[in-house]
Amino acid sequence: MVFTSHIFLFYFLPITLLVYYLLPRGRNLFLLAASYIFYGWWNPWFVGLMFFATAVNYACGLVIAREAVGTPRRKHALVVSIVVSLGLLGFFKYFMFFENNLNALLTVFGADALPVLQIILPVGISFFIFQSLSYTIDVYRGDSPPVRTFSDFACFVALFPQLIAGPIVRYNTIAAQLVEREHTLDKFSSGAALFMLGFAKKILLANAMGMAADAVFAAESPGTVDAWFGIVAYAFQIYFDFSAYSDMAIGLGRMFGFEFPRNFNAPYLAESITDFWRRWHISLSTFLRDYLYIPLGGNRRGEGRTYANLAIVMLLGGLWHGASWNFVLWGAFHGALLALERKLGGGLFEKAPRPLRVGGTFVLILFSWVLFRAVTLAESADYFQALFIPRSASGGAILLDSILYTRGNLLIMGLCAVLTFRRLQAHDWVERLTLPRVVTITALFLLAIMTMHVQAFNPFLYFQF
Amino acid sequence: MDATRTTKMASFRDMFFSAKPTLLFPSLEGLGVGWGMGARNNPPPAPPGRGVPGSRERFPKWFLAAIFLVIIAIEGPVQALLDLRSEGRPQVLDFLSQAPTQDNLRTFESALEDNAWSAEAVRPAMQYFRYALGEDLGAKALAGKDDWLFYRAGAEFLMQPWPHAVEGGGTDDPLGAIVDFRDTLAQRDIALLVVIAPGKASIYPDKLSARIAETDERIYGHARAFLDRLAEASVPTVDLFARYATAREGHEAPLYLERDTHWSPEGLRLAAKAVAERVIKEGWIPNGTLEYAIQPVEVSRVGDVLRMADSPYITARFAPESIACAQVTDPATGQPYADEAEAPPVLVLGDSFLRIYQSDAPGSAGFIAHLARELKQPVASIVSDGGASTLVRQELARHPELLHGKKLVIWEFVERDLRFGTEGWQKVKLGD
Structure with a gap:
C-alpha cells in the first residue's frame, strides 16, 4: 500500500484513525495489526519475515537487558542480533548481486556460470532491519531501556507511517513515545497539514518530474540539452518524492501521537557536500554516523583513518541503497568529495559567493544522481557522455521533445526550482497554521487527489531500498 | 503505564477554545512527551481584548483537521451507498470474500479505484484541465503539432533502445516466433508473408516533434533493422516503410488519421497494393478473376488516441475527422465485400489495422477488402485487436480448419508490437 493510493487514503487511513481513537486501550497493539496489514498488502508472506526479524531482535534485547554489563552472553546476544539482521538483509538484498558478480568472474576464467537463485526483495527491508538493529545496539550501549512488551517492540519495528521509506526512527528516539504520548489538536492538525502537503508534493511535482526523467x-x-533536462528533473523527482514521503510519514506519526525526526532540511541549498549530508536523508546519515562512523573511530584516530572511515561509511551507505556497482560508485563519489572537503578544511567552492557555492554543490549532486539513477555503469557512462559532449538527439530520441518540453513540464520544473531554492519547507510551514495557509494546503490537497485519479505514474523511489 | 490506556476525554470547549494544547481524543495530557524535536507547537497567546483566548489561532487548526477528516472519510461510505443501490452489495466487501493473495489484493485495489465515484466524477474535468494547462493527454496519448495526436507507446518504441537480436527463443524474440511459424506453415506447403505496419510516429515524426522538419528522414531504425534480420532468415516481407516514405515525399494525401493510431484509407490502399504486388510477383497463389467495384462512402471518426485521453471535454475540442473511404463491393450483387473462410487460398492475420474500416464503419473498406480487390479474389482473415504478436496465432490454432486449402498466410502486425506485443512472441503449435 502506498500513501498516495486510493485504498490508503480513503479506506485504510480513515478506518485506522477511527478505530485508534475509539480504542480506550491497546492502541499500540492495534497499530501493530494495522501496520502488518499495510505491509502485507504488497505480499502477505513478507509479514512473516518481518515478524521473524522482530522476534529475534526482541529476544536478543531481553538477553542483553537481563545480563550484567561485560558478560559474554550479553555480547553474544548482540552478535546474534547483528548477524541475523544483516544476514536477512544480505540474503534478500545482496545475494543475487553476489551471484551475478560471481558468475561474471567465472565466465572470465572460462568456467560455466552457476544457476542464479531468483530472490524477491521485500519492500522496505533496509529500513525495518536498521530500526530493529538500532534497538539491540541502543540497549547494549545503555542508551535506551529495554522495551516493556513484545507488542510495543513489534509496533516500533512495523509502525506503518515510516515503515517503508523512513525516516529511520531509532529506538531511543521513540522509546518513551511507545509508552506514553499526547494526542492534541495542535499535533493532529500539524500532522494532517504535513501529510496533505507531502501528498501534494508527491503527486503534483515528483510524479511529473519522474515521467520526464524516466523518458530521458x-x-x-x-x-x-535533453540529458541536462533529464537529470535536473530526476534531482527534483527524488527530492520531492522522498521528502514528500518523509513529510507524510511524519504527519501520519503526529496524527497517531508520535513525533518522528525530521529527514530533510532544504538539501539543495547546501553549500558543500558535507553540508548536503546534514540536510539530506538526515535519519540515515545520523544512523550511519552513530552506528558506523563513530564505532569505526570517527575522526579521532588520525587523518588517514578518518578518510578511510569516511570512505567505508559512504561506500556502505551507497550499498545500503541497492545492490549494484552504480550505488557503490555513488557512495564512493560522495565519500571522495567529503574527504576532499575535509582535507581542504571547507567546501570546494568555499571562497565563491553563496549562489555559486550552492550552484556548484547542486551540480556535483546532479552528477552523483546520474550514478544513482542509471541502472548500469555503462548506462552511466553513456549519460555522462551526453551531458558533457555536446550533441543533438539522434534516432528515435529526437522525439523526446514531445514528452519533455511541454508547457506542463516546464511549469512544474520552474515551480520545483522556486520551491527548492527559496527555502520553503513544508515542515516549517505547518508549524504556524493560519487560515490562508489552511486554505492553500486544502486546495493543494484536493488538486492532488483529483490529479491522482488521472495519474498512472505513481512510484515511490525509496521503496526499492 | 500505558498512556493510551489511561485516558481523559477533553471537553469540546477545551479542545477547540483553550489556548493550551488540549487533547484531541482520549489520552494523557501534560506528561511531557510530545514534540520530540523540542519545539512544542503551542499556539501563541492570544492578543489582549480578542474574546476567547486563543480561539482565533485555534480555528484554522480545527478547520484543517475537520476538513482533512471529511475528505478522507467521505469516499468509503458514499461508495458503499452507491454500490448498495446499484449492485446490492458494497464492492469493498469483496476484500473479505477472497483469499488475501498478492494477486487478489492487487485486483481488489484496482477495481476499487477504477470504480470509485470520486474518480469517475473528477477524471474528465481534471484530464481536460491538465491538457489545457500543460498539454498533458494522460498516460497513453501525446499531443503533436497541427492537432495531430499520437499513441505514446508507439513513440516510446522509437525513442527507446530495443535489442534487435534477442536470442534464446523466449517471448521477447519476435524473430524466433516468426521463423517458427514460417517453418510450421511450410510443412503444410503454405507460404508466409510478413507485413509490418509502420507506426504513425515513424512516418510522421515531424507532426510530433518540433525538432524534425517535414523533409527530414523518417524514423524507423528498429523496424528497418528487424526487416533486415527477417531477410537474412529468408522470411518474405513487404517493406511498407520505404513505400510510405516515398509517398510522403510525393506529398500525397495523409497516410494516417490525425487523431487515431491507424492508417487512413489512402495509407491502407497503398499497403494493400504493395502486398498484392508482392503476392502476384511471387506467384504464391493462382491469379484471381473477380473485379470488385468501389463505392465511395464518407464516415466520421473521433479517433482512438483522442478517446485515450478519456475526457469528453477534450474530445469536444476536436471536430471528428471526416474520412472518405472506398468501400469494396461485389459488382454482381452490389453487396459489400465479405470474407470467404474456406474456399480462398489466402489467410490474413493481423491487428486493428485490419479492423479499421473493415468491420468498423463503413465496413468492407479496410485493408482486407482492398487486398481482396487487388488480388481479384476473396480472402479469409483473423483479426485480434492488439494481439497480432501471439493471440491471433492462438486463435488460428483453435480453428485449424481455416488453413485447409490455403497457399499463403499474410501476417500483419504494427511496428511497436515487436517490443510491446500482447503476450509477447510465443511459439504457437497449430493443430491438424
Whole structure:
C-alpha cells in the first residue's frame, strides 16, 4: 500500500484513525495489526519475515537487558542480533548481486556460470532491519531501556507511517513515545497539514518530474540539452518524492501521537557536500554516523583513518541503497568529495559567493544522481557522455521533445526550482497554521487527489531500498 | 503505564477554545512527551481584548483537521451507498470474500479505484484541465503539432533502445516466433508473408516533434533493422516503410488519421497494393478473376488516441475527422465485400489495422477488402485487436480448419508490437 493510493487514503487511513481513537486501550497493539496489514498488502508472506526479524531482535534485547554489563552472553546476544539482521538483509538484498558478480568472474576464467537463485526483495527491508538493529545496539550501549512488551517492540519495528521509506526512527528516539504520548489538536492538525502537503508534493511535482526523467533515461541517444533536462528533473523527482514521503510519514506519526525526526532540511541549498549530508536523508546519515562512523573511530584516530572511515561509511551507505556497482560508485563519489572537503578544511567552492557555492554543490549532486539513477555503469557512462559532449538527439530520441518540453513540464520544473531554492519547507510551514495557509494546503490537497485519479505514474523511489 | 490506556476525554470547549494544547481524543495530557524535536507547537497567546483566548489561532487548526477528516472519510461510505443501490452489495466487501493473495489484493485495489465515484466524477474535468494547462493527454496519448495526436507507446518504441537480436527463443524474440511459424506453415506447403505496419510516429515524426522538419528522414531504425534480420532468415516481407516514405515525399494525401493510431484509407490502399504486388510477383497463389467495384462512402471518426485521453471535454475540442473511404463491393450483387473462410487460398492475420474500416464503419473498406480487390479474389482473415504478436496465432490454432486449402498466410502486425506485443512472441503449435 502506498500513501498516495486510493485504498490508503480513503479506506485504510480513515478506518485506522477511527478505530485508534475509539480504542480506550491497546492502541499500540492495534497499530501493530494495522501496520502488518499495510505491509502485507504488497505480499502477505513478507509479514512473516518481518515478524521473524522482530522476534529475534526482541529476544536478543531481553538477553542483553537481563545480563550484567561485560558478560559474554550479553555480547553474544548482540552478535546474534547483528548477524541475523544483516544476514536477512544480505540474503534478500545482496545475494543475487553476489551471484551475478560471481558468475561474471567465472565466465572470465572460462568456467560455466552457476544457476542464479531468483530472490524477491521485500519492500522496505533496509529500513525495518536498521530500526530493529538500532534497538539491540541502543540497549547494549545503555542508551535506551529495554522495551516493556513484545507488542510495543513489534509496533516500533512495523509502525506503518515510516515503515517503508523512513525516516529511520531509532529506538531511543521513540522509546518513551511507545509508552506514553499526547494526542492534541495542535499535533493532529500539524500532522494532517504535513501529510496533505507531502501528498501534494508527491503527486503534483515528483510524479511529473519522474515521467520526464524516466523518458530521458530510457531514451536511446538523448541530446545534451535533453540529458541536462533529464537529470535536473530526476534531482527534483527524488527530492520531492522522498521528502514528500518523509513529510507524510511524519504527519501520519503526529496524527497517531508520535513525533518522528525530521529527514530533510532544504538539501539543495547546501553549500558543500558535507553540508548536503546534514540536510539530506538526515535519519540515515545520523544512523550511519552513530552506528558506523563513530564505532569505526570517527575522526579521532588520525587523518588517514578518518578518510578511510569516511570512505567505508559512504561506500556502505551507497550499498545500503541497492545492490549494484552504480550505488557503490555513488557512495564512493560522495565519500571522495567529503574527504576532499575535509582535507581542504571547507567546501570546494568555499571562497565563491553563496549562489555559486550552492550552484556548484547542486551540480556535483546532479552528477552523483546520474550514478544513482542509471541502472548500469555503462548506462552511466553513456549519460555522462551526453551531458558533457555536446550533441543533438539522434534516432528515435529526437522525439523526446514531445514528452519533455511541454508547457506542463516546464511549469512544474520552474515551480520545483522556486520551491527548492527559496527555502520553503513544508515542515516549517505547518508549524504556524493560519487560515490562508489552511486554505492553500486544502486546495493543494484536493488538486492532488483529483490529479491522482488521472495519474498512472505513481512510484515511490525509496521503496526499492 | 500505558498512556493510551489511561485516558481523559477533553471537553469540546477545551479542545477547540483553550489556548493550551488540549487533547484531541482520549489520552494523557501534560506528561511531557510530545514534540520530540523540542519545539512544542503551542499556539501563541492570544492578543489582549480578542474574546476567547486563543480561539482565533485555534480555528484554522480545527478547520484543517475537520476538513482533512471529511475528505478522507467521505469516499468509503458514499461508495458503499452507491454500490448498495446499484449492485446490492458494497464492492469493498469483496476484500473479505477472497483469499488475501498478492494477486487478489492487487485486483481488489484496482477495481476499487477504477470504480470509485470520486474518480469517475473528477477524471474528465481534471484530464481536460491538465491538457489545457500543460498539454498533458494522460498516460497513453501525446499531443503533436497541427492537432495531430499520437499513441505514446508507439513513440516510446522509437525513442527507446530495443535489442534487435534477442536470442534464446523466449517471448521477447519476435524473430524466433516468426521463423517458427514460417517453418510450421511450410510443412503444410503454405507460404508466409510478413507485413509490418509502420507506426504513425515513424512516418510522421515531424507532426510530433518540433525538432524534425517535414523533409527530414523518417524514423524507423528498429523496424528497418528487424526487416533486415527477417531477410537474412529468408522470411518474405513487404517493406511498407520505404513505400510510405516515398509517398510522403510525393506529398500525397495523409497516410494516417490525425487523431487515431491507424492508417487512413489512402495509407491502407497503398499497403494493400504493395502486398498484392508482392503476392502476384511471387506467384504464391493462382491469379484471381473477380473485379470488385468501389463505392465511395464518407464516415466520421473521433479517433482512438483522442478517446485515450478519456475526457469528453477534450474530445469536444476536436471536430471528428471526416474520412472518405472506398468501400469494396461485389459488382454482381452490389453487396459489400465479405470474407470467404474456406474456399480462398489466402489467410490474413493481423491487428486493428485490419479492423479499421473493415468491420468498423463503413465496413468492407479496410485493408482486407482492398487486398481482396487487388488480388481479384476473396480472402479469409483473423483479426485480434492488439494481439497480432501471439493471440491471433492462438486463435488460428483453435480453428485449424481455416488453413485447409490455403497457399499463403499474410501476417500483419504494427511496428511497436515487436517490443510491446500482447503476450509477447510465443511459439504457437497449430493443430491438424
